[in-house]
Amino acid sequence: MKTISVGDLHKRIQSGEKLNLIDVREPFEHDDFNIGGLLLPLGEIRVGETAPIDHLKNEEVILYCRSGNRSGQAALLLESQGFAHTVNVVGGMLAWKEVF
Numbered sequence: 001m002k003t004i005s006v007g008d009l010h011k012r013i014q015s016g017e018k019l020n021l022i023d024v025r026e027p028f029e030h031d032d033f034n035i036g037g038l039l040l041p042l043g044e045i046r047v048g049e050t051a052p053i054d055h056l057k058n059e060e061v062i063l064y065c066r067s068g069n070r071s072g073q074a075a076l077l078l079e080s081q082g083f084a085h086t087v088n089v090v091g092g093m094l095a096w097k098e099v100f
Helices: 006-014 028-032 051-056 069-080 092-099
Strands: 003-004 021-023 060-064 084-088
Touching: 003 006, 006 092, 060 069, 060 092, 069 084, 084 092
Parallel strands: 003 084, 021 060, 060 084
Antiparallel strands: none
């Protein structure tokens, strides 16, 4: 699993680059504030049940949550399911809100 700072992620979003952003927070957190990622709560990512994002197994997948903890767990779980390029947003949306 690689990591990315919120500053670097913001630059990539602003550049218009196509990104595979996955928000692993709960729906109420996503509704409150999000940066445009697909909502897939950590609790819904189960071994052998990654169908909503299976097409991304060979692409970079950037995961974020509130603090970076759940997204780190999700990255490890996805890697165990064959996802080759997972990236965790360091500090999550707490860090994002501090910077932006």
